[in-house]
Amino acid sequence: MLLLAIETSCDETAAAVVRDGREVLSSVVSSQVTTHAVYGGVVPEIASRKHLEMITPVILQALLEADVPLSAIEGITVTRGPGLSGALLVGLSTAKAISLACGIPFVGVHHIEGHLFAPFLEQVVPFPFLALVVSGGHTHLYHVEGVGRYTTLGRTVDDAAGEAFDKSAKIMGLEYPGGARIDAMARDGNAQAVKLPRPLINDGSLNFSFSGLKTAMMQQIARNPVLIPGRQANDLCASFQQAVCDVLVAKTTAAIRQTSAKRLVVAGGVACNSGLRESMTRLALTCGADLHIPHPTLCGDNAAMLAVPGDYYLEHGLSSPATLDVTATWEMDRVSEVFR
Ligand code: KG4
Ligand code: ZN
Numbered sequence: 001m002l003l004l005a006i007e008t009s010c011d012e013t014a015a016a017v018v019r020d021g022r023e024v025l026s027s028v029v030s031s032q033v034t035t036h037a038v039y040g041g042v043v044p045e046i047a048s049r050k051h052l053e054m055i056t057p058v059i060l061q062a063l064l065e066a067d068v069p070l071s072a073i074e075g076i077t078v079t080r081g082p083g084l085s086g087a088l089l090v091g092l093s094t095a096k097a098i099s100l101a102c103g104i105p106f107v108g109v110h111h112i113e114g115h116l117f118a119p120f121l122e123q124v125v126p127f128p129f130l131a132l133v134v135s136g137g138h139t140h141l142y143h144v145e146g147v148g149r150y151t152t153l154g155r156t157v158d159d160a161a162g163e164a165f166d167k168s169a170k171i172m173g174l175e176y177p178g179g180a181r182i183d184a185m186a187r188d189g190n191a192q193a194v195k196l197p198r199p200l201i202n203d204g205s206l207n208f209s210f211s212g213l214k215t216a217m218m219q220q221i222a223r224n225p226v227l228i229p230g231r232q233a234n235d236l237c238a239s240f241q242q243a244v245c246d247v248l249v250a251k252t253t254a255a256i257r258q259t260s261a262k263r264l265v266v267a268g269g270v271a272c273n274s275g276l277r278e279s280m281t282r283l284a285l286t287c288g289a290d291l292h293i294p295h296p297t298l299c300g301d302n303a304a305m306l307a308v309p310g311d312y313y314l315e316h317g318l319s320s321p322a323t324l325d326v327t328a329t330w331e332m333d334r335v336s337e338v339f340r
């Protein structure tokens with residue numbers, strides 16, 4: 001099946017053409033990062049307007065790069081939530097319009113379903129597997145038995161890992177979004193230099209908490225302002241990144257033991273982080289699990305990843321009704337509520 005995928009949940013307008021949920025013919029991502037950077041974070045109203053401006057050019061570019069006419073598209077997969085409502089509405093309305101005009105089905109999928117299955121675009125990943133999703137809005141551990149069959153094992157009780165990276169970067173005076181910048185500076189820093197907490201690391205649960213780490217960063221900078229660029233700033237970045245990775249590794253190890261998982265998927269924007277990629281590689285070796293982390297271009301928000309669950313649903317005759325609405329919050333155990 002030849003699918004058009006559309007993603008507009010936050011600050012990336014993305015479209016892709018994917019064959020059979022596997023073969024990526026094109027993947028176009030138009031980022032709004034520079035627009036929002038001056039405000040230090042995503043401004044929802046501006047995000048919606050930017051999506052409205054870019055959605056048609058991005059879709060046309062995806063069709064052009066795939067060398068596929070719109071008339072050849074057999075179905076559409078689109079992010080229905082969670083995310084910014086106004087941003088989601090642009091993608092969903094566009095998907096509905098194309099579906100109606102071309103007489104093809106569309107299906108609304110969960111943004112995190114996309115992240116979870118991104119590795120499927122590059123390699124064969126047998127079910128079941130354990131998944132750690134680390135993004136700007138999520139830090140979740142899932143047991144995945146198949147498409148649409150997810151059990152939440154653990155989640156953040158406050159900030160997500162990406163949020164912690166971005167907020168800590170902001171405290172340090174680094175430009176939004178600071179995750180990648182902290183990663184780059186951490187490479188030249190000493191991860192043992194600054195003592196930072198590892199929240200909930202030994203609490204016996206599979207939940208995460210990162211807001212205390214952000215407070216510790218604030219206190220650290222209030223006591224000892226760092227100059228950027230400089231060795232002290234690099235040390236603080238490395239120490240912060242190590243603290244986040246230590247918690248993610250400890251909880252993922254516990255989840256692997258608890259579920260006897262043989263495979264581990266690590267996905268979402270924070271899966272780009274070089275320290276986390278190294279830590280997860282070591283963890284998988286220690287636990288004897290196969291590790292699947294997408295290429296960095298597939299870790300961040302993109303539309304191609306939505307084609308994996310989208311293709312599965314449409315091939316199984318599951319599509320969404322024209323009345324489907326977006327949702328800003330949506331639990332993964334309720335993904336089936338989008339079907340007609
Ligand atoms: O998955 P994603 O693109 O969007 C959401 O669904 O949220 O994730 C974005 C998050 C941001 O918080 C960003 O700072 C973080 O991923 N991120 C990183 C890195 N690259 C992106 N965090 C740490 N290290 C990186 N290299
Ligand atoms: Zn995302």
